[in-house]
Amino acid sequence: MMKFIHKTASPPYFYRLSGLWIPWLGAITLLLLIAGLYGGLIAAPTDYQQGESYRIIYIHVPAAWMSLFIYMAMAAAGAIGLIWRIKLAETVAVCSAPIGAGFTLLALVTGSLWGKPMWGAWWVWDARLTAELLLLFLYLGVMSLYVAIPDKRVASRAVALLALVGMVNIPIIHYSVEWWNTLHQGPTVTKFDKPSIDMRMLLPLLIMAVAFKIYYVWALFLRVRVELLERERNTQWVKELLHQSKEA
Amino acid sequence: MKEFFYMGGYGFYVWSSYAVAALILIANIILPIYQRKSMLNKLTKQLERAEQLK
Numbered sequence: 001m002m003k004f005i006h007k008t009a010s011p012p013y014f015y016r017l018s019g020l021w022i023p024w025l026g027a028i029t030l031l032l033l034i035a036g037l038y039g040g041l042i043a044a045p046t047d048y049q050q051g052e053s054y055r056i057i058y059i060h061v062p063a064a065w066m067s068l069f070i071y072m073a074m075a076a077a078g079a080i081g082l083i084w085r086i087k088l089a090e091t092v093a094v095c096s097a098p099i100g101a102g103f104t105l106l107a108l109v110t111g112s113l114w115g116k117p118m119w120g121a122w123w124v125w126d127a128r129l130t131a132e133l134l135l136l137f138l139y140l141g142v143m144s145l146y147v148a149i150p151d152k153r154v155a156s157r158a159v160a161l162l163a164l165v166g167m168v169n170i171p172i173i174h175y176s177v178e179w180w181n182t183l184h185q186g187p188t189v190t191k192f193d194k195p196s197i198d199m200r201m202l203l204p205l206l207i208m209a210v211a212f213k214i215y216y217v218w219a220l221f222l223r224v225r226v227e228l229l230e231r232e233r234n235t236q237w238v239k240e241l242l243h244q245s246k247e248a
Numbered sequence: 249m250k251e252f253f254y255m256g257g258y259g260f261y262v263w264s265s266y267a268v269a270a271l272i273l274i275a276n277i278i279l280p281i282y283q284r285k286s287m288l289n290k291l292t293k294q295l296e297r298a299e300q301l302k
Binding site for chain 2: 060102114117233
């Protein structure tokens with residue numbers, strides 16, 4: 001098992017493997033997005049309370065889920081990098097930050113665009129919104145900390161520590177709508193009893209969520225390849241790769 | 249068709265949301281593709297220079 005991990009996680013092997021995967025990840029993402037958008041924008045019925053404005057849910061909720069999911073993935077990869085010093089794990093942690101920041105920003109902006117017609121305000125200092133804004137700052141903190149330290153391996157360790165400390169924010173965001181009386185509506189999907197949402201509305205939401213997950217892997221692989229090239233620029237495999245691309 | 253874009257009066261909010269989503273999602277794909285190309289170019293030039301010095 002450890003042998004398999006070390007082989008797959010070796011930069012030249014992963015660089016080659018991810019190059020093969022990227023077109024497929026892109027194709028699957030696009031197909032799922034088309035299905036999800038069709039289901040959400042055309043097939044799903046109008047909400048009896050919120051009218052057509054609820055259709056923002058198909059971006060907002062998957063984006064918010066991704067903002068938490070990517071943060072946990074980043075912290076987990078960071079921890080693996082800290083403990084076993086696996087270079088690929090360090091790279092995955094660092095490359096997750098901008099993608100997670102993108103989803104967090106998207107969740108905030110779409111939340112604002114949904115809040116204005118429904119609550120009458122672009123922004124309120126509500127528990128969930130504030131915690132999500134803090135998450136954006138955590139991502140930005142990780143990104144700037146990494147850029148600020150010249151030694152990439154030292155920087156990776158610092159980033160992993162920051163990401164792990166920031167983990168306290170994750171349960172706060174998740175349970176904020178239950179712990180505090182907030183303006184933000186309670187969960188509709190992740191309840192233990194039956195979700196209080198129509199199947200024709202729920203299905204596109206789940207498709208969009210899967211689409212965003214695969215999109216994350218796609219965008220992550222693209223970023224990891226750049227980062228690996230830069231970190232490994234003095235190694236033999238990168239030099240061979242450069243010679244090959246010159247001849248081609 | 250017109251109704252579809254009107255979104256029961258919420259067109260601006262709904263379509264702005266989808267536009268911002270498209271912008272962020274596309275940027276996170278295009279950017280690394282461009283960065284990898286320029287990184288390969290940069291490293292190739294560095295390698296050539298190093299080999300000339302030998």
